Each structure stands twice: as structure tokens, then as C-alpha cells.
Amino acid sequence: MSAAIEMHAVDKAFRRQRVLADMSLKVEQGQTFAFLGRNGAGKTTTIRMLLGLLQRDAGAISVLGIDPAEDPLAIRARTGYLAEDQEMYGWMRVDEIIRFVAPFYGTWDHDLALKYVREFELPLAQKIKTLSKGQTVRLGLVLALAHRPELVILDDPALGLDPVMRRQFNRDLITHLQGEGRTVFYSSHLLYEVEPVADVVAILDGGRVVRQTDTETLRRDVKQFVLSSSALAAVRDDLAMLDLQHANDEAAVTVENAGAATALLGREGLEHRVVDLNLDEIFAAYVSGTIDQASAAPPSLAAVGEEEG
Amino acid sequence: MFLRIEKGSAVPISRQLAAQIEALVSAGNLAPGAKLPSVRELARQLAVNQNTVLRVYERLAREGLLDMRQGQGTFVAARPKGAALKGRRAKLAEELRQIARQGMALGLSPDELHELLSEVLAEPATQNHIAQIAAQQVAENPS
Incomplete structure (x- = not known):
């Protein structure tokens, strides 16, 4: 079984500020991998490099066997991404944004998108700006999943959700991601929040992963x-x-x-x-x-x- | 089957689940032969990783408490093996030891502790529970 994500000795600095220093990690296929660190530890920077939105200074990265610096579009076509505090076009309705996003992906499955909308109880005809925080995250999930990605990257998705919505989100993740064998890379700053769902946790501190293991071993x-x-x-x-x-x-x-x-x-x-x-x-x-x-x-x-x- | 998990506790989720299932079986709330929810169902219900639920079922099956039948599901073993029950007994003894220590710390004498236990055993709710278990045992072993 090859790894879904592999980072080896990656460095990244913004001007003089070193964000990642000699960072390595490995995510196996089908794993739910929780990526933990304090706010500002470099989680989002890492995710942006995995998607090829930022270049590394040194080291090697492989996502689904592809180097994001060389072919970021091939990675994005096979990856679902839910950004932290995702901004969407508030004036669009739910059905409009789904039709708007669909053509970006060759493998988009419109019936699957509508199935998620029904399961997530999203109102198709409602304007995005009037959705609750929980509904917005679920809409983000629909957009991230409807092209049947092999890998799903979630950047602190539970941020801003209340405890009831968090539990519901974990349930969605278990049913629609783990249940279908996808690899999930899930960043968070709360270890206890990811414990119920994660196969493996990695703790990021001082620009590198200081520990990667399962919560019971930890x-x-x-x-x-x-x-x-x-x-x-x-x-x-x-x-x-x-x-x-x-x-x-x-x-x-x-x-x-x-x-x-x-x-x-x-x-x-x-x-x-x-x-x-x-x-x-x-x-x-x-x-x-x-x-x-x-x-x-x-x-x-x-x-x-x-x-x- | 009602189970609950405490997030972030010092006790791992798998151990929390195993202990609750063991307790339900030994209290008779889950009778021998009763079918448990599927791994998928229970994982969804509790919002817990399927692998965690699977590990718990597998462990309890190894201990002889559960019976995982290929293609049919997971059941409470017809006769939970002695080892599983012995484990429960050892755990109970440890809990009693801690309670005894707490009692001593509160300044209770051994006699007063015995008295407290007798009072609890004599409460109507406990008596009802004892009667239920006795009735179940008669139903299982009619001889």
C-alpha cells in the first residue's frame, strides 16, 4: 500500500520567519489522519503546500504520488478541500453554487451532490448568506465530495461549530468519508475533538511533527x-x-x-x-x-x- | 443498546466502550444470543471511528464475551466464558478497593462501610434488580 501523502524534510519560511523546519509526515491510504497544532503552528501553510498553492523552500512532497510543485491541478482534480472559514458567494443560492462549481471537475457527480444535499438537509433554494454556520460547513462538504475525491483535506472544519454540530460533523465524516474508504487529512487545534474519528494523530510544534501515532498509544x-x-x-x-x-x-x-x-x-x-x-x-x-x-x-x-x- | 462516550477523558474510547458492553452483558441487559448493532451502525450512532468499534468487538470476541459470525453480525456469546467474567470480577474488586480507601479517608470504620453496603443492597431498586437477575437465571437453567 503506497502512502496517500508523504512529506520529507520540508522547510518553509515567509521572509525571515521560519514556519516549517525539517518537517516529515506520512499518511497511508484510507487513513483518517488528524493534523494537530496550536493556532499559527503552520497547519494551513502545510495544507496549502499539499495542494500546490504555496511552494516549499526545501524537501520533498508527494500527494497521491504527484509532486504538488509540478502538477498541482492533477492533485486538485482528485482531492476534496474544505478551507478554514470558507468564503462563498453569499448572493448565490445553494443550487446555484453547486452548478457553478460542478464544471471545474471532470468527475463531478451531480446526483451524488443532490443526495448529499438531501442527507445534509440543505435548502436548495436558499441564499448562502442566510445559511447557519453548520449549514455552510455542510455545503462546503458537498462541494468538496461530489467529484468523488480519493483524498479529502479539511482545514479545521469544526472551528466555529457548536458541540451538537461538531458531533453531527463527525458523524458525516464517518459515514461519507471513512465508510467509503477515502483518505482524510483533518487539521484541528483540539486533540480531544479529533480523538473519536482519527486513526492517527500528528502533533505539529516548532515547525515539525513532534509525534505521530494513534491516540491509544499516545x-x-x-x-x-x-x-x-x-x-x-x-x-x-x-x-x-x-x-x-x-x-x-x-x-x-x-x-x-x-x-x-x-x-x-x-x-x-x-x-x-x-x-x-x-x-x-x-x-x-x-x-x-x-x-x-x-x-x-x-x-x-x-x-x-x-x-x- | 445505549452507550455513551466521554471525549478527552484519560480513559481511551475503546476501553470506555468495552467496559460498558461488558457491564450490560454481566447485568443481563444484553442477554446471551442478543444481536449487537453492526460496526457501521454503532460507529455512526456514537460518531466514533469504525476501526475503534471493530477493535472493541474483536477484543470482546477474543475474550469470549461476544461472538462475531461471518456475514451475520455480532452477538452476545451463548455462554460468556469464565475468563471474561473473571476479568469483570477482578475489576469489581479493584473498584471496591478504591471505595474502601475513600471510605477510610472519610473516617469511616470497616463496620460502618459494611453497614453502608448492606443499606444499599436493601434498597428497593437494588432488590428489584437482584430479583430480575435471579428470574433470568431460572429461565436459562430450568432444572
């Missing part, structure tokens, strides 16, 4: 250990630390090799407490974790003063 590997500062000192070289906080003579350390850490602490007979983290905490550990270099000594008066301040 939860098994990333845990917090609470132990004494002296116990930490004995094992810290073998911990893959994401975040470390000290309080009094205790340390709370979040690692991404929890299995090895548990085994090590057991072998050394060091007392510790393991805390299972939720997905928000795991995401935060990767994108905003800090290593607190405080010594093992009891807190100084200055440190206490700081806490109070």
Missing part, C-alpha cells in the same frame, strides 16, 4: 510521574521528558516513555505515583511543556514569595 506512552526530587535525580537521564515541575521536594514529570519509566522506577525500587493524563494535557505537554530546572533543595524564601505574588 495515552499509554505519555504519563505523569510524581516522585521525590532525589528519586528523579537518580533516573532523569533515562526519562524522555516533555514537562517537569517542582514543588517543595517533589517533582511532577511528564514523559513520553511511560512504559520504560515505570519499569525503571520499579527496578530501582523508587516510590512514585503515576497519573493518567487526558488528551488536552498530553497535547499541552508536547506543545507547551517546559523543563523546570529547580534544584532538589527545599524552596527558598524567594521562591515562596514568588508563589504568593
